Amino acid sequence: MATEAKGEAGGLVFHPMDQFIVSPLFGDGPVGLFTITNVTLWMALTIIAVIALMVLGTSGRSTIPGRMQSIGELAYGFIYKMVEDVAGKDAVGFFPYIMTLFMFIVFANFLGLIPGSFTTTSHFAVTVVLALLVFITVTVVGFVKNGAAFLGLFWVSSAPLPLRPILAIIEVISYFVRPVSHSIRLAGNLMAGHAVIKVFAGFAAIAAVSPLAILGVTAMYGLEILVSFIQAYVFTILTCVYLKDALHPSH
Amino acid sequence: MEGELAHIGAGLAAIGSGAAAIGVGNVAGNFLSGALRNPSAAAGQTATLFIGIAFAEALGIFSFLVALLLMFAV
Numbered sequence: 062m063a064t065e066a067k068g069e070a071g072g073l074v075f076h077p078m079d080q081f082i083v084s085p086l087f088g089d090g091p092v093g094l095f096t097i098t099n100v101t102l103w104m105a106l107t108i109i110a111v112i113a114l115m116v117l118g119t120s121g122r123s124t125i126p127g128r129m130q131s132i133g134e135l136a137y138g139f140i141y142k143m144v145e146d147v148a149g150k151d152a153v154g155f156f157p158y159i160m161t162l163f164m165f166i167v168f169a170n171f172l173g174l175i176p177g178s179f180t181t182t183s184h185f186a187v188t189v190v191l192a193l194l195v196f197i198t199v200t201v202v203g204f205v206k207n208g209a210a211f212l213g214l215f216w217v218s219s220a221p222l223p224l225r226p227i228l229a230i231i232e233v234i235s236y237f238v239r240p241v242s243h244s245i246r247l248a249g250n251l252m253a254g255h256a257v258i259k260v261f262a263g264f265a266a267i268a269a270v271s272p273l274a275i276l277g278v279t280a281m282y283g284l285e286i287l288v289s290f291i292q293a294y295v296f297t298i299l300t301c302v303y304l305k306d307a308l309h310p311s312h
Numbered sequence: 313m314e315g316e317l318a319h320i321g322a323g324l325a326a327i328g329s330g331a332a333a334i335g336v337g338n339v340a341g342n343f344l345s346g347a348l349r350n351p352s353a354a355a356g357q358t359a360t361l362f363i364g365i366a367f368a369e370a371l372g373i374f375s376f377l378v379a380l381l382l383m384f385a386v
Contacts, residue, residue, distance in 0.1 A: 143359070238370075241374075242373050245373045246366065246370065246373050249373055294362065295362055295366045298362055299363070299366055
């Protein structure tokens with residue numbers, strides 16, 4: 062498909078999905094399990110950025126916070142309040158995990174907006190791992206905290222008795238579909254947004270519509286900044302919701 | 313021929329994205345109409361708004377998943 066598009070004069074000179082190709086950083090061999098690729102590079106940069114913000118933000122603490130300290134405190138307070146409000150006071154023990162998730166996703170999304178960079182969270186392989194970790198954590202926590210009573214999550218005691226078996230089947234399906242929707246929401250939103258930007262950029266090669274195309278790229282970029290943050294927020298808040306279900310399984 | 317049919321199917325699955333858009337619009341619109349009636353209670357409900365949007369969006373994501381499977385796995 063990419064080779065077809067290259068031939069057309071004045072049309073797309075690149076394929077919109079080319080930006081998601083995983084390639085080795087050094088040389089060009091096959092991509093194995095331990096090959097250092099551009100994904101590895103941008104994930105490492107994400108982690109470095111998170112650590113830099115949190116360490117530099119808290120090292121020179123002052124009563125009147127500087128820029129770094131303000132952002133660090135803002136992020137900390139924002140997530141702490143979210144965990145407390147959505148998942149409940151007894152879920153505060155999971156705050157470090159949820160904070161890590163949020164910071165990683167939000168930084169990966171924003172670093173992916175730098176032109177020429179690579180968006181790690183636009184790959185299902187990355188988000189599925191994040192979502193599966195949440196799913197496994199929540200299931201294990203649910204069974205450890207409540208024992209067999211955790212299965213009460215699937216038995217809706219407020220519904221009429223004849224309906225409960227049917228509802229139980231639906232609840233079980235929706236429980237196991239959680240990691241699917243959780244991961245594909247993040248990756249799908251980012252991938253689609255970045256692909257749309259590239260499609261608009263492809264139209265810029267046609268002189269007649271290039272001002273419109275540049276306007277479109279700018280508008281989509283603005284929308285993507287919003288989407289990057291909202292998707293990280295949604296991923297985190299859903300983690301809190303799932304955690305609340307695990308800690309208090311009764312409906 | 314089968315590959316082309318799969319592409320048509322993927323295009324049809326994209327209708328689901330439009331349906332999800334209607335759902336998300338419903339959630340956000342109703343939130344806004346409620347929030348304008350009682351702005352003091354709105355701030356506490358933004359989390360609920362995003363959870364509602366996420367659940368409405370989830371079913372659109374399934375149609376997107378079907379489209380992806382038809383495009384690349386069939």
